Amino acid sequence: MVSLLARLPLPGQTDPDARRPWYPVALAAAATVAVSVLGLVGLGLAVVVVQTLDPSGGLPVGGSARVAGQLWLLAQFGGLQLSSGPLVLAPLLLTLAVAGGLSQAARGVTRVVEPEDARAVAGVVAAVVAVHVLLCVLLALVVDGPGARTDLLRCAAGPAALAAVAAGWGALRESDLPAAGGGRLPGPARAVPPAVLAGLLTALGLGLAVVAVAVAADAAGYAAVSRALGGSGAGAVGLLALGALLLPNAAAAALGVAAGPGFSLGTATVVSVHGVSLGPVPALPLLAALPDTQAVPLLAFVSQVVPALGGLVAGTALGRRLADDAGSVVAGLWGLLTGVLLGLASGVLVAVAGGSLGDGALAGVGAPPVATALSIGAQAGIAAAVAAAVTRWRSLG
Known part of the structure; x- marks a missing residue:
């Protein structure tokens, strides 16, 4: 996905080597959006299929989509306020899937833009984190409703921490910084x-x-x-x-x-x-x-x-x-x-x-x-x- 986006011409860019300063940020944003969209669509389809096969009728498509969004937020250490109290428990297998997607997105962007120093790598990571947190906050507002109120603070802080770790790991794996820093260690x-x-x-x-x-x-x-x-x-x-x-x-x-x-x-x-x-x-x-x-x-x-x-x-x-x-x-x-x-x-x-x-x-x-x-x-x-x-x-x- 990242390599495909990198091959698309950008407005005002005639020389592939003459990239605008906003190019890494735009590419990181597009890759992060792709991770969230693909993940939510896949999770939503799984919930819809299970509910459709339920002989008692199950939830409608809208309800299934809401459940998928709530699971997506819970997996990133978000929180829901139910009638019985707060629900804060991340299904870690889904957490690993989200972290893997964000890590691959940051790694792909780093491979394409080839940042020259730690500041440039940090810029890629910051772009991934900012876009991901924004998407999660918007999702929390969408799935919020009676019976399951979303905790906006947790739905912002949790995804921010997860994205920072995952994107940082992915970007560092593709850059030369670990080798340079590791050479100073015994x-x-x-x-x-x-x-x-x-x-x-x-x-x-x-x-x-x-x-x-x-x-x-x-x-x-x-x-x-x-x-x-x-x-x-x-x-x-x-x-x-x-x-x-x-x-x-x-x-x-x-x-x-x-x-x-x-x-x-x-x-x-x-x-x-x-x-x-x-x-x-x-x-x-x-x-x-x-x-x-x-x-x-x-x-x-x-x-x-x-x-x-x-x-x-x-x-x-x-x-x-x-x-x-x-x-x-x-x-x-x-x-x-x-x-x-x-x-x-x-x-x-x-x-x-x-x-x-x-x-x-x-x-x-x-x-x-x-x-x-x-x-x-x-x-x-x-x-x-x-x-x-x-x-x-x-x-x-």
Whole structure:
């Protein structure tokens, strides 16, 4: 899309190399609009199809489009004010899709305009962020209505933060700035970010495995909730899609259990290795993964190895990336730092995965970010230090 826009002639531009100062801004704006339009159309069509197949009639096209717009805003950490209270919970799978689109838009614009310095790169990122925030605010005004009032402040601040991170990442990947800045860092420091990412993906993948096992263990409960909510084929597909969008959130909650502090669904439902308290929860089939009794399930104890395994993967990745002159002691120290940063990244993930499903009993949903970060950082730090030191010792013969 960006390359196609770049080939179109612009008014007053006869020489392709003689680009106007506003050319990068115009291209970034067009690419950002394309991301939002394509994303909203795709999401809207999915909601319309599910509602059309509902034998009870479902929502009209206008209502389906409004639901799609609300999901789009929630995925970017926006908020809705329902009759039951504030709804602030980002379906992280959709969040990743939006971030990926914005990142590719900024990367494509950077590839075309070839900014010469950090200021020019920042201009591209700023244009993407400004246009995206404007579109989200306009969308919030459109979908606002009785029964679901939009929180304009959150619908502006959330998309701004997401667009800044995604567009900044995409623009930096295409520019020469990371290579220039990375050359000033010590060699081991350049190996830390990929190692932290490897450990985080490992921990998140293991968290997804824990959720999958928990849901499979209570397949009858999943089917019962699904039947109680409608039982039609369209309803089952819609619930399955909603559960898929929330899978990363569930994996983050599983990280809270694996770290020790656990997670909560409001004030009445708490799950951790220290105990289980069950209360009323939303009728969502994915919540069949919750324990059926007050006893701590065996799976919660088994999941305690997740932080250590994430640290082992991070430390091994770090040890393999270190220069040949790095010894085992140096590798172990950098591995300790890598594990601590892995805990910090896990805390951030847990924070963005949580939220609120209303007032009162469901005001807080998710794992505690600070406690989860400290616990994973301590466990992963030790494991990463050992793994990095052993990896370097083996490579040195």
